[in-house]
Amino acid sequence: MQKVTLDLxxxxxxxxxxxxxxxxxxxxxxxxxxxxxxPHTILVFAQGGDVYSDNLTWNVCDLKRMPDGTAAVLGDRGEFRIYDGTTLVLEKNIDMKLAGPLLGLMTDTGTDMCAVGTLLQVFTFRNGEWSCQSPVAASTGTMQLARRAFEHAASMSDTRMLAFGWDGEIWSSAEGRWTQADSPTSVDLFDACSTGVSGQLAICGQVGTVVLASRDALKVLENEDVFEDLWSICRFRDRLYCASSHLIYELVLDERRLVPLEAPDLILPTGSGHLSAAGDQVLWSVGPRQLYEWDGSHWTPLFEVA
Incomplete structure (x- = not known):
């Protein structure tokens, strides 16, 4: 990466x-x-007042913080990199033939990762190598799989994860064996995070949909007030937050409702879509034209498009 003056x-x-x-x-x-x-992405690394960038010739579809403080970057055509600060420490592309674009990257507590995408593709990264773990064989044919895709995957335990996506499709993997779940919804599902309860996930999707997933049950949390698509969900300081394109909501599980986030100083992101947390330190909200940081009490604008 090179130090730059960013033109926004x-x-x-x-x-x-x-x-x-x-x-x-x-x-x-x-x-x-x-x-x-x-295809292109400018990958930006910000540290204090300094900004660095790497001009990539491919589309970044997902970007995740790793437990060791590095960052994993996934491209929609299988490109994969890990950065430590401004240094590229690993480049290991998925060299198998992809049936279609990838969409999401799951990072776990260790070094294992999982990339998912269109046509129900699943690739796992273990011991420095990628392998195909898709629940449906590519030989099924693209005509049958054309309207099926995994948007993301999330870990429920050391041996169990869920992959989910379009039309409410949810699959469970336990020790490498996939089982399609009886989904309680038919809307597209986009993101998930742990609720803080062992083995339980909250999955967000279209028209304010939230699915609570445990080992033995999948249940939609009824919500009559929010009709926006919820693109991202994140756990920060033991509270759950969802982002639509315009607002950030707190998901209050005890009350089974979404509450628009307020700020005492009235400084709030006016556009969101993607949330990321650094432990209990800060939460980032990334929208198409702005990046805001929240410390649990106040929002600070970090970058905005002129």
Missing amino acids: SDVTFTKGAVLGPGYGYFGVQVDELLADRI
Whole structure:
């Protein structure tokens, strides 16, 4: 990465991975190149007042903070990198033929990872190598799989995870064996995080949908007040937060409802879509035109498109 003066005009922010206060990675795409469908991402690393970037010739589809403080970056065509600060420490692309674009990256408590995407593709990264673990064989044919995709995956325990995505499709993997669940919803599901209860996940999706997932049950939390799509969900300081394109909500499980987040100083992100937490330190909200940081009491604008 090279130290740069970032030009924040005619660009769109994508996703972020916060490491600490004012410290982390986020993706930027140039609007003109985006409109022309030219694969690219400017991967930005911010540390205090210094900004560094790496100009990638591929689209970053997901960006995750690793437990050791590094950041994992996944491209939609299987590109994969790990950065430590400004240093590229690993480049290990998925060299198997992809059936379609990848969409999400799951990082666990260790070094294992899981990449998921369209046509129900699943690839796991273990011991420095990628392997295909898709529940449905590619030989099934793209016609049958065309409208099926995993948006993300999340770990429920050391041996069990869920993968979920379009039309409410949910699959469970236990010790490498996949089982399709009887989903309680038919809307697209986008993201998940632990609720803090062992073996329990909250999954967010279209029209304010939240699915509470445990080992033996999948249940939609009824919500009559929020109709926005919920793109991202994150646990921060033992509380759950969901991001739509415009607002950030707290998911209050005891009351089974979504509450719009307020700020005493009235400084709030006006556009969101992706949340990332650095332990109990800070939470990042990344929207198309702004990146805000929250310390649990106040929001601070870090970067905004001019």
